[in-house]
Amino acid sequence: xxxxxxxxxxxxxxxxxxxxxxxxxxxxxxxxxxxxxxxxxxxxxxxxxxxxxxxxxxxxxxxxxxxxxxxxxxxxxxxxxxxxxxxxxxxxxxxxxxxxxxxxxxxxxxxxxxxxxxxxxxxxxxxxxxxxxxxxxxxxxxxxxxxxxxxxxxxxxxxxxxxxxxxxxxxxxxxxxxxxxxxxxxxxxxxxxxxxxxxxxxxxxxxxxxxxxxxxxxxxxxxxxxxxxxxxxxxxxxxxxxxxxxxxxxxxxxxxxxxxxxxxxxxxxxxxxxxxxxxxxxxxxxxxxxxxxxxxxxxxxxxxxxxxxxxxxxxxxxxxxxxxxxxxxxxxxxxxxxxxxxxxxxxxxxxxxxxxxxxxxxxxxxxxxxxxxxxxxxxxxxxxxxxxxxxxxxxxxxxxxxxxxxxxxxxxxxxxxxxxxxxxxxxxxxxxxxxxxxxxxxxxxxxxxxxxxxxxxxxxxxxxxxxxxxxxxxxxxxxxxxxxxxxxxxxxxxxxxxxxxxxxxxxxxxxxxxxxxxxxxxxxxxxxxxxxxxxxxxxxxxxxxxxxxxxxxxxxxxxxxxxxxxx
Numbered sequence: 001x002x003x004x005x006x007x008x009x010x011x012x013x014x015x016x017x018x019x020x021x022x023x024x025x026x027x028x029x030x031x032x033x034x035x036x037x038x039x040x041x042x043x044x045x046x047x048x049x050x051x052x053x054x055x056x057x058x059x060x061x062x063x064x065x066x067x068x069x070x071x072x073x074x075x076x077x078x079x080x081x082x083x084x085x086x087x088x089x090x091x092x093x094x095x096x097x098x099x100x101x102x103x104x105x106x107x108x109x110x111x112x113x114x115x116x117x118x119x120x121x122x123x124x125x126x127x128x129x130x131x132x133x134x135x136x137x138x139x140x141x142x143x144x145x146x147x148x149x150x151x152x153x154x155x156x157x158x159x160x161x162x163x164x165x166x167x168x169x170x171x172x173x174x175x176x177x178x179x180x181x182x183x184x185x186x187x188x189x190x191x192x193x194x195x196x197x198x199x200x201x202x203x204x205x206x207x208x209x210x211x212x213x214x215x216x217x218x219x220x221x222x223x224x225x226x227x228x229x230x231x232x233x234x235x236x237x238x239x240x241x242x243x244x245x246x247x248x249x250x251x252x253x254x255x256x257x258x259x260x261x262x263x264x265x266x267x268x269x270x271x272x273x274x275x276x277x278x279x280x281x282x283x284x285x286x287x288x289x290x291x292x293x294x295x296x297x298x299x300x301x302x303x304x305x306x307x308x309x310x311x312x313x314x315x316x317x318x319x320x321x322x323x324x325x326x327x328x329x330x331x332x333x334x335x336x337x338x339x340x341x342x343x344x345x346x347x348x349x350x351x352x353x354x355x356x357x358x359x360x361x362x363x364x365x366x367x368x369x370x371x372x373x374x375x376x377x378x379x380x381x382x383x384x385x386x387x388x389x390x391x392x393x394x395x396x397x398x399x400x401x402x403x404x405x406x407x408x409x410x411x412x413x414x415x416x417x418x419x420x421x422x423x424x425x426x427x428x429x430x431x432x433x434x435x436x437x438x439x440x441x442x443x444x445x446x447x448x449x450x451x452x453x454x455x456x457x458x459x460x461x462x463x464x465x466x467x468x469x470x471x472x473x474x475x476x477x478x479x480x481x482x483x484x485x486x487x488x489x490x491x492x493x494x495x496x497x498x499x500x501x502x503x504x505x506x507x508x509x510x511x512x513x514x515x516x517x518x519x520x521x522x523x524x525x526x527x528x529x530x531x532x533x534x535x536x537x538x539x540x541x542x543x544x545x546x547x548x549x550x551x552x553x554x555x556x557x558x559x560x561x562x563x564x565x566x567x
Contacts, residue, residue: 218282
């Protein structure tokens with residue numbers, strides 16, 4: 001950093017390093033072992049959002065990262081502060097979200113001695129982060145922060161922990177002794193695409209009569225939507241996507257067969273079973289897509305492209321495994337055309353027939369508001385331009401199925417971990433990320449998940465963000481209830497709230513957010529219009545039938561063509 005006699009505290013170096021990384025907002029919650037960090041935030045006027053729980057801070061940072069592609073930052077104190085954010089960190093790890101969590105820690109001489117609010121957070125976080133640091137010298141803070149951001153947002157992205165003992169934060173060091181350069185010889189995320197493998201993929205496609213692309217979160221992280229659209233349309237190859245691959249193709253693209261897997265479309269699931277050449281780009285073959293790996297794409301030559309070598313041949317044995325960035329892979333294919341390609345007219349006509357045979361349909365109106373209609377009309381009212389954030393459960397699947405997505409990163413949801421409680425804070429985090437844009441942010445929340453983290457609504461009035469929330473209230477734990485109906489002979493063990501639910505309108509208003517309730521199907525559209533037009537945060541409670549089901553459904557362990565509840 002050059003010759004100087006200047007000295008700085010560890011906390012000063014921390015704030016400087018965060019600014020060097022372009023951090024514009026931090027989500028967090030203070031406590032004893034982090035007070036010195038927060039004092040520096042105060043002195044340097046850092047843009048910090050005070051959440052109402054550390055889990056909320058983690059989910060907000062997660063959603064901010066998903067929308068912007070930047071690293072989300074959350075700060076906690078030691079002990080319970082760190083343990084409270086564990087679920088959010090695990091959520092980010094499962095969905096490859098770049099996030100840096102900074103935790104205050106007790107002083108070094110108290111570590112390992114059961115000091116007040118001490119937890120071995122490094123051991124706790126190691127299995128659910130890309131890397132977990134504990135700083136032992138303030139001179140290392142700039143290097144570690146720079147390294148942490150690089151790790152979080154390169155290769156297969158994910159969360160990184162930086163644990164800072166209190167005495168290290170207040171350690172004063174000579175800037176002559178500070179060097180932020182780093183070298184990670186064992187970490188090589190920029191693997192070049194294997195050109196030999198690319199040629200093998202081209203030959204496999206050329207020999208195919210029924211090619212199919214399965215695309216997922218890896219393409220979203222690689223910013224590869226346009227490359228995918230160019231490739232699919234050049235060769236007229238149909239595409240199916242995972243839950244986290246929503247928006248890579250527009251919902252109305254004729255090549256888009258819809259979501260694959262447990263609650264995927266008929267056309268998508270049948271295509272997976274009938275294809276003779278499946279190209280998986282950036283998805284994991286997880287059990288919600290390939291519920292029965294032993295009977296999945298049974299007649300297909302399988303190609304798997306993933307930036308994480310650990311995913312290759314982990315679940316599905318592949319014929320061609322390509323380690324590398326999916327965008328680079330597609331760009332190489334686009335730069336090296338497949339010669340003698342012939343149109344797959346019969347295959348495309350078959351897909352169109354399957355789409356027409358069992359499309360996703362909004363059920364006929366009855367005395368209750370249909371949740372599918374809620375998402376359909378929300379799409380019409382927002383022209384498909386809203387960021388949609390969900391909690392986990394039936395409403396999550398309806399949101400994936402019925403909103404007309406137009407671009408990647410548009411659906412924010414906990415895919416891998418399935419975290420109830422994600423929806424409310426993530427909606428707020430997304431609102432911070434989209435402030436100043438023309439894109440509304442709407443959280444689709446169940447009555448169960450809303451009760452887990454609704455306290456975060458209280459921050460909306462203080463920060464000027466304007467997220468909207470729709471609570472699809474069926475008075476039960478909807479997905480649990482559906483499975484108890486399907487597999488447990490209607491034994492609804494502890495899944496029905498009934499009259500025990502709070503008044504969500506009064507609760508929201510008590511937390512400082514405008515709220516309303518709609519129960520009449522004839523009043524739904526006006527209620528959504530009012531919510532969207534309101535200049536501020538808004539909660540709209542929508543009463544739906546507790547017996548409403550998410551369909552179609554591939555029961556767990558069944559092959560993708562064994563769908564139930566087809567229209």
